[in-house]
Amino acid sequence: MAGDRLLVPRLEGVSQEQFMQQLYPQRKPLVLEGIDLGACTSKWTVEYLSQVGGKKEVKIHVAAVAQMDFISKNFVYRTLPFDKLVQRAAEEKHKEFFISEVMDNFLIQVTGKKRVVLFSPRDAQYLYLSGTKSEVLNIDKPNLAKYPLFSKARRYECSLKGGDVLFIPALWFHNVISEEFGVGVNVFWKHLPSECYDKTDTYGNKDPTAASRAAQILDRALKTLAELPEEYRDFYARRMVLHIQDKAYSKNFE
Structure with a gap:
């Protein structure tokens, strides 16, 4: 449950x-x-x-x-x-x-x-x-x-x-x-x-345009990290997650 x-x-x-x-x-x-x-x-x-x-x-x-x-x-x-x-x-x-x-x-x-x-x-x-x-x-x-x-x-x-x-x-x-x-x-x-909102989104199924842009930026950042060896890629990806948690999450979400 x-x-x-x-x-x-x-x-x-x-x-x-x-x-x-x-x-x-x-x-x-x-x-x-x-x-x-x-x-x-x-x-x-x-x-x-x-x-x-x-x-x-x-x-x-x-x-x-x-x-x-x-x-x-x-x-x-x-x-x-x-x-x-x-x-x-x-x-x-x-x-x-x-x-x-x-x-x-x-x-x-x-x-x-x-x-x-x-x-x-x-x-x-x-x-x-x-x-x-x-x-x-x-x-x-x-x-x-x-x-x-x-x-x-x-x-x-x-x-x-x-x-x-x-x-x-x-x-x-x-x-x-x-x-x-x-x-x-x-x-x-x-x-x-x-x-x-996305102007082509009639039923509210698409992310807001700012959220879509942010996701695209994140995808590009992850592709950039892929240029590093696995150990470095893992370390800096974890740092990115911590940075997002620290900077983006509202205190109201705790």
Whole structure:
């Protein structure tokens, strides 16, 4: 199992002003209850969605197992009529992949139930990352022989029901399991100034431009170190790591 387990706070009756001025600056997950989402919370049934969507073709991910892996890409793309997609979704439990994004996100649970587990970006060193995704797919029964540091990661949990809205700050890793058929809507927005983002990045999957440049500079530095013998390369690479830890890490990350 992972390390500490904390419940994501739940608040009811939060106004827009209260959220923006008091809660949003804290940069922590939060479940908002009692928000008026309109008739969709009762209207969006399997039958209604199948009727409205009809035979319109949509592209989906299809995997042989419930747990899709976006690192090994254990899925293929298929095209299904929308009504067939809804009926299929109503019969399956789906485990969404474990990923971070560079935009803030409201996960609006319109109908149905989800379990969401989140990990702070401050625990990134324990999550065995490949890009923005974690190699640890089964977070409830992780292979600690293969991923021993995962036990140090602090786990935040919540259950969402119809009408709940989960605020997921940018960079927070999240794993989502649908416990019954339901509809969720994600709303993303930019927390940083627009010039910080890649202009071709629609869904917040790419690193901010400054982070991309820094990674490119680091790659060039490592290639330069490769000109040295192994003993020297190892020593100076370790010095670089210590220098980054000393200069770049915020005290808030301790």
